Amino acid sequence: MWRELAPVGRVRTGGYRRQPFTSAERETVAWFRQECAARDLTVEEDPYGNLVAWWRPEGAAGDAVLTGSHLDSVVEGGGYDGPLGVVSALAAVDALRERGHVPAVPLGIGVFVEEEGSRFGIACLGSRLATGSMSWESARELRDRDGVAFGDVVAGGARSTLVEGVGSFVELHVEQGRDLVHREVPVGVATMIWPHGRYRFDFRGEANHAGTTRMGDRRDPMLTFAGTALEAARIALETGDRATFGRLEVSPNGTNAVPERVTAWLDARAGSEEALRSVVSQIGSSASEQATGHGTSVDVTAESESPEVRFEEALTAEVSRRSDGGSWPAIATMAGHDAGVLSAAGIPTAMLFVRNPTGISHAPAEYAAPEDCLAGVEALADSLQRLTR
């Protein structure tokens, strides 16, 4: 399966560009449908492009168990974030069938759209719509960088019934750090997701000529941004939180013009909601102070905020059980996931992580060794077997 999926949407740099509803991402979806057809799984699609492939043996009844992940990537992302959870789910179904296991309840493999928020700006857009935690009215007008609206690329409208009747969700994911490397185990279980938010910083100054305007006469918003970015990194290093300015828009963005406006997006995450509020407020205060010094201004807008997620304890304990009687270690994750959205919507949820030797994520160097992937599949199959007994 991996061999077929690996080249889709991979660009010259080795990075992936599988933005939702682009041809590369649609190709991954076509691949998924083909794999499901080969396994006699029935694929259902909701009006937003989310998919669930159902294994419903005769007589299976009761609350369904859902696994799966997503197939889209960040711009120039790696090949494992998302797809590993979908491929592993298909492989786990194969393993269960080889073992002769027949689920007593329906077992589904979900593929949620726009998990990364790389096109329409809202992470976990598909699962938010599937669970009703975001309305169609607020989603349809989201636009990508070319001005295309989400409402233009999906049917939309009717409420999704895709996760109705789902009693638990288990998502497998490549690790996005080196916790499991240090622990020397191939698989771990997540206990919580750090709260995080995206904040738009609008720095405004005065456009001017880069040659004739004396340095002392300038109101240059680039300098206020620069000072804020350095302060954000310093503060987060000190507190152990995360603060990143990775996206920027400069206007007019000309070599010989002092900019009039710099818009920068802060991605901030912390171990608790209080810590998150504190780090964002410190960065905001530092930005305001520097703006005063530079004769510029800054406005901070929270574009999205995701609360802390604590995964369901009983389910997490179940998923962490190893076949040899031991248990997989518990780790925290600093990244958002569809699992977090389903959990917040009241569906008992757990997450499995597979070791990533580089620790690198959202970039081509993201990786999991084949033997670790197989350990992940086995851990997932074991969990699903117990949950669908």
Add this chain to the structure above:
Amino acid sequence: MWRELAPVGRVRTGGYRRQPFTSAERETVAWFRQECAARDLTVEEDPYGNLVAWWRPEGAAGDAVLTGSHLDSVVEGGGYDGPLGVVSALAAVDALRERGHVPAVPLGIGVFVEEEGSRFGIACLGSRLATGSMSWESARELRDRDGVAFGDVVAGGARSTLVEGVGSFVELHVEQGRDLVHREVPVGVATMIWPHGRYRFDFRGEANHAGTTRMGDRRDPMLTFAGTALEAARIALETGDRATFGRLEVSPNGTNAVPERVTAWLDARAGSEEALRSVVSQIGSSASEQATGHGTSVDVTAESESPEVRFEEALTAEVSRRSDGGSWPAIATMAGHDAGVLSAAGIPTAMLFVRNPTGISHAPAEYAAPEDCLAGVEALADSLQRLTR
């Protein structure tokens, strides 16, 4: 004339977008041709889109006198930089005819394309081609941000003969600072243009996940850029030079990704070539030092360097003569101009500046009061009358 020209290419913000060979800029060229036709001036065009409108009275012979400027603007620029020199040249011709003056040598009004370098990246592209200081081979492959080549928008090929036979060039321009405001005079004469250059800084680090990657494990090129931008401003403030980072490209430019690459363009200018080398080298050293600290790297490439220009002394003295026997004050300019290119090509050149109360340039607040514009026209007409006697 001003009333007709003012709305062309002006956008919502009040700024101008007259990029070369866009419809707005072409409209200004059509306007120029119309004004020339109304005055019986013969317009010649070279293969690169440069224009000269000739007034050749019967019997006029000998080295021609050229005036004029450009009609393109920076992105979101002001309405005076360029057009004031063209409008004033047309008005000066009107004034000379009212005075009954008949030039003894040909008198031309030039309009050079892409003076700002806002589309194809090279400032004074038109005058460089017209004087042969840049070759068609190196110009044809210059591309704009959409990938359109300069060779696709002009006929190109043959060498320009437009400025052959020109014995002197006088360019009138709006001031790009407040020197004349402090001196309380409407008009000044430039003695030199500061040397300046454009340098591309390629900062490279490691793309990574903005949530899961600990601050201490990052190699974030955005931080190296930020530190370099602040240092550049600090150094130039101290030395009295100019150093501006006004243009930036971030890759992948995603909110939740530590960038892999930040490319920033430095615009640097100084009072002498030695001072320019020194300020650029200090900024480069600071960038390298910071890159080492951040685990990133930086490469600096000089994209264009313009040497110091000293305008011709005899011509400048002639142009600075006032009708009342006094003389207009001499000032330096920190901005590049077509006059600098013609001067470097061996054509005796002088520049007149008109007071700009805001001192702001390359932005909508750029301005010259009507009475100062009229003083500029008179100073230009006086000069042209003496030079074409």
